[in-house]
Amino acid sequence: MRNVFPITTLAALALTAACASPSAQHAGQSADLSVQASEQSVLAVGTRAASVAAVPLIAGGSVLVVSGAALEEVGVASLDAGSQALVSQPTTGCGVGQVQTQGMTCVTPDGPPRLN
Amino acid sequence: MLKRLICAFAITLATLTPLVANAGSSAATSPLLPQAEVAAFSNRVQHDLASRGANVAIVSRVGRDPSVLPNGINYTHVAFWVYSRITQADGTTGMGYRVYNLYQTAGDLSKSTLVQDTPADFFAGAHSLDAGVIIPDPRLQRKLVDVIASPAYAQLHNPVYSVLANPVTGQFQNCTEHTLNVLFAALYDTSDQHQIRANIAAHFEPQHVQIGGLKRLLAPAASQALTTADHGAEVKTATFGSIARFMQSNDLADEIYRITPDRLVRFRR
Numbered sequence: 001m002r003n004v005f006p007i008t009t010l011a012a013l014a015l016t017a018a019c020a021s022p023s024a025q026h027a028g029q030s031a032d033l034s035v036q037a038s039e040q041s042v043l044a045v046g047t048r049a050a051s052v053a054a055v056p057l058i059a060g061g062s063v064l065v066v067s068g069a070a071l072e073e074v075g076v077a078s079l080d081a082g083s084q085a086l087v088s089q090p091t092t093g094c095g096v097g098q099v100q101t102q103g104m105t106c107v108t109p110d111g112p113p114r115l116n
Numbered sequence: 117m118l119k120r121l122i123c124a125f126a127i128t129l130a131t132l133t134p135l136v137a138n139a140g141s142s143a144a145t146s147p148l149l150p151q152a153e154v155a156a157f158s159n160r161v162q163h164d165l166a167s168r169g170a171n172v173a174i175v176s177r178v179g180r181d182p183s184v185l186p187n188g189i190n191y192t193h194v195a196f197w198v199y200s201r202i203t204q205a206d207g208t209t210g211m212g213y214r215v216y217n218l219y220q221t222a223g224d225l226s227k228s229t230l231v232q233d234t235p236a237d238f239f240a241g242a243h244s245l246d247a248g249v250i251i252p253d254p255r256l257q258r259k260l261v262d263v264i265a266s267p268a269y270a271q272l273h274n275p276v277y278s279v280l281a282n283p284v285t286g287q288f289q290n291c292t293e294h295t296l297n298v299l300f301a302a303l304y305d306t307s308d309q310h311q312i313r314a315n316i317a318a319h320f321e322p323q324h325v326q327i328g329g330l331k332r333l334l335a336p337a338a339s340q341a342l343t344t345a346d347h348g349a350e351v352k353t354a355t356f357g358s359i360a361r362f363m364q365s366n367d368l369a370d371e372i373y374r375i376t377p378d379r380l381v382r383f384r385r
Binding site: 019020052053054055056057058059077098099101105107108109110112113114115 | 192193199201202203204211217219228255256258264265291300303304309313314319368374381383384
């Protein structure tokens, strides 16, 4: 029985990043929810992509058309990883500073990301 | 020893199979939360994002009881929410957020599909009304929209799915890794997948997931979606938290917070 715990714990991994889609049942229900959403002047809910066209926008200004008050901040939490420090990259056949990607390709990474 | 191994194998299969089956499309299950609450929360998140002027946000949901999730993992699904002009089938139009998801494919959970849906669809399968939100810097939001609206968004999708995909190899992919790839494509103005993975390896610290050797060995027997064949000795995968830490440490985010129906908690490192 002592072995059961770690094995059942593994079951959670099946759902860790499961990227699960809502069920057909859920989708149908959420379509119904669109009535409630539209009452708040929000085109929030519809059916799946087949019946909806959406054009991404970059809107100016600090408040978009879907208006509403932001929730009040009530506290601060931590983003700590909750795990030990990671080890460095494993040894590869690549040169100094290079990274080996799938297909054994050695690629030199760019510098840290910057927006300017 | 052999008897214990066989026992462990049997228990693993018995435990994992139904859970994996439910991970991709839980068509047979009942909704966990009342419809009205899901609708209200979906709109609350939309309103909150809109009030902050977010054209693009990275939003995550809690799909499982957090007590059964590995240490360091709080959210189980991540997607881009994009402020859009939406035209319905009946011709009516309006403004709101569309959600750009990578979902496991119904019927074959070792594969994935890119799916656009609504905020309420996004939360329909949630275990609790709790979302992690990253609002990128406005300059990055513009870059993200460019990538999401371009062919690169689909080109960055690898349909071979793994729950614990290694973000460096590209052999498998899950929703969080696709989000990460789109993010790096936007940051570096490239759709070159080798360059994106090299940059991820150099600058992104994934979440370490503690999992034993026996479990790693047995898990793929329950589902190929549980493979860790793309990892070395340690299993490290992209999570909402690891993306949040990356963006925070590189000054790429305007705001990072957790939102529930009645509270908002800002994350700080």
